[in-house]
Amino acid sequence: GEFTGEISAEMIKEAGCQWVIHGHSERRTLFHEDDEKIDYFLNKTDLGVIACIGETLEERESGKTNEVVERQVKAYQEKIGNDQYDRVVIAYEPVWAIGTGKVATPQQAQEVHAHLRQFIEKNATADIAAKVRIIYGGSVSGANCKELARQGDIDGFLVGGASLKPEFVD
Numbered sequence: 001g002e003f004t005g006e007i008s009a010e011m012i013k014e015a016g017c018q019w020v021i022h023g024h025s026e027r028r029t030l031f032h033e034d035d036e037k038i039d040y041f042l043n044k045t046d047l048g049v050i051a052c053i054g055e056t057l058e059e060r061e062s063g064k065t066n067e068v069v070e071r072q073v074k075a076y077q078e079k080i081g082n083d084q085y086d087r088v089v090i091a092y093e094p095v096w097a098i099g100t101g102k103v104a105t106p107q108q109a110q111e112v113h114a115h116l117r118q119f120i121e122k123n124a125t126a127d128i129a130a131k132v133r134i135i136y137g138g139s140v141s142g143a144n145c146k147e148l149a150r151q152g153d154i155d156g157f158l159v160g161g162a163s164l165k166p167e168f169v170d
Contacts, residue, residue, distance in 0.1 A: 009045040020045070021091075021158070023052040023072070048087040050158065051076050054138070057096035065094075066115050073119060082124055089133045090116060091158040097138030098160065106147045106154075109136050113153035 012020055053072035055065045073090065080088060092112050097104050104112075113134050121129035136148055137158030142165075148154055 009047060012047065013045065017047075019048040019050055019089075021050045021052060048089070050089045050091050050135075052091045052093050052137070052158070054093040054095050057102075060094065060096060065112060069112060069116060070119050073116060074123065077120075077123055082128060085124070085128045085132050089135055089156075091135045091137050092116065093137035093158060100139065103139045103144060104136075106144070106151050109138075109148060110151035110153055113151065117153055 009020060053069050053076075055068040059065060059068050069092065076088070076090075092109065094104050094112075096102055113136070116134055117129045117132070120132055133155040134153060135156040135158050136154050137160065140148070140157045140159045145157060145159075148157070
């Protein structure tokens with residue numbers, strides 16, 4: 001829903017949750033949050049982190065998708081150790097595909113996911129790149145999730161509004 005991230009880490013833990021979403025596009029856009037706080041969640045709260053990354057439509061159309069997601073992942077990598085990747089899920093959510101009705105094709109999503117895995121291998125290790133979970137978010141629906149799930153580097157989904165619709169699970 002609206003204002004993702006308006007619940008404190010303490011409240012999340014009290015509710016029994018083990019994961020927090022960090023860097024959601026709404027938080028980046030409305031509150032100018034950046035990639036800097038991931039170490040707080042990993043080291044001070046013991047929560048796992050779903051680290052959101054993604055480009056705007058302008059960045060995609062100007063051919064900067066890989067540059068943008070590399071910069072975002074690199075900022076996260078600088079804050080976490082190689083031993084903490086099991087507590088991090090990367091969520092590629094192209095900002096241009098969130099709540100806009102525009103959807104990345106499965107091939108577009110796969111290309112970015114594969115690029116991210118290669119980037120992580122180059123900047124961490126091959127073992128981490130193979131094990132890190134990279135999920136897709138961005139207008140995920142019952143209509144498109146099956147084809148997205150068939151892509152080799154997409155490990156799951158960050159589902160928004162569609163998760164509130166009963167037909168999503170059909």
